[in-house]
Amino acid sequence: MAKAATVYDVAERAGVSIATVSMTFRRPHKVREETRKIVEAAAEALNYVPSASARGLAHGRTGALGLYSFDYFRPEAFEVPVALEPVGQTRAGEVAVVRDDDEHHRRFPLYVDEVQRGVELECWQRGYALLIGGGSRADRPTVVTDIVGRVDGLAVFPRTVPDDVLERISQRIPVVALSEGQQHDGLSKVCADNRGGMRAVTEHLIVEHGLRDLQFVGELSMFDAQERFSGFQAALRGAGLRVPRKPLARLAVDQHDTGRVIADVLARGGDGLPEAFVCVTDEAAVNLMEALAEHGVRVPEQVAVTGFDGIVAGRVVRPSLTTVRQPMQAMGRAVVDILVERLADPAGPPVSRRLPVQVVLRESCGCSRP
Known part of the structure; x- marks a missing residue:
């Protein structure tokens, strides 16, 4: 060579x-x-x-930003298929016809993917390279610290990196957290109005549709989810309705668990099914509507369903999903904007931005199509 x-x-x-x-x-x-x-x-x-690396060494910068992400798959349950099963025999050079048995199709693109797209677009526009890493467990700090050594600034999704590790990283390079829930006060943060958005969509169900028996669906392990549950409770409390102390946590991501819980709810009969399921994410809502359909429950005729995020799946599922839409790409762009600001002024104070959300009315709550 x-x-x-x-x-x-x-x-x-x-x-x-x-x-x-x-x-x-x-x-x-x-x-x-x-x-x-x-x-x-x-x-x-x-x-x-x-040589970008040579330029970086000369100026003390790498010209790259990092994004530490996570996926929604349980590591023990997710396997990438090597190949799909062919329907019939094919000769060399022919195109095989296969049966699609991918059970994970409904999971993409999600909130994480949309935010990441915003980060990518803003990095491209500003001339930064982007290094992406992550996983589904937060107990491997060596992975994120390896990324830190290669970038000028880092963005992290919630619960992907322990707070003590983030604190150490932030003493070396600028860090932006995509949540208000990080305990380290020295971090810059970007989030959406989780509480206000969930309160608004719940109030819509109460005021516009006259619903009184509402159930929140989703786990509260993340701060954003806790904020959404708080908004849900505030709407019920403001209307003088019964306020659940805890959600149906198992109706979240796993389709099979969702189906079993719905079966249990229907088996109780009578008061088992609420008038509305208010879901912590669109993904949970889509899983829930599929499970309800499999058990012969009609949405929204028998029960209304709403989500939160505004992912593509909510527009194409039937009935279309009423949701709270986060400005996901704008959040990703805001992350890069803050990192660039902090690089220009390392001694400046942390920056926090809470972006507004929108309630998007569709069929699943009982609103007719426009």
């Missing part, structure tokens, strides 16, 4: 200084057009590729 051309080689061929070559690729608008074209032609002739 031929030796890679260096900035010195390009400078010599173009008859300019190495500083001019560097400026041509870092800030081309600062270089005269005639000079820039000469440098670019020399670089092309030499197959020269600028």
Whole structure:
């Protein structure tokens, strides 16, 4: 393999200084057009590729941001299929026809994916590379610290990194948490109005549809979910209705568990089924509606269902899902904006942004299609 051309080689061929070559690729608008074209032609002739790592070492920056994420799959239950089963025999060179048995189709794209997309778009627009890592367990700090050594700033989803680890990281690089629930007060934070949004959609069910028996669905292990449950309770309390002390926690992600719980609820008969299920996420709501349909329960005729997030699945499921829509891509963009601000002013105070949400009325609550 031929030796890679260096900035010195390009400078010599173009008859300019190495500083001019560097400026041509870092800030081309600062270089005269005639000079820039000469440098670019020399670089092309030499197959020269600028080294981002070298530029970072020179300026103490990597030019990259990190995003530490998680997935919703239980590690012990999720396996990536090697191949789908072919329907019939095929000869070499032919396209196989297969039966799609992927049980995880309903899980994507979710809130995490939409926020990540916003981070990616803003990084692209600002000229930053993005390094993504993560997993479903928060007990492996070595994974996130490995990322930290390669980036200028880090964004983290809730419960992906222990608070004490985040505190240590934030002393080295800027950190933004995608939740208000992180205990470390020194972190910048981006979130949506979880409490206000859930209160608003619950009040819609009470005021506009006259519903009185409402049940919250979802686990409260994350701070955002706790805020949503608090908003749900506040709406009921404000209407003088019975306020559940705890949600139906098992109706969250797992489709099979959801089906079993619904079967138990229906088996009780009488007062078993509420007038509305207010779900902590859209994913929980979609799982719930599928389970209700399998047991012959009609939505919204027999029970209303609402979600929270505003993912694509809520628009295509039938009946379409009434939900609280978070500005997910805007949240991702805000994360990058804050990180860039903190890089420019490392001594500045932490920044917190709570973005507004919208109640999106669709069929599952009893509102007709427009």
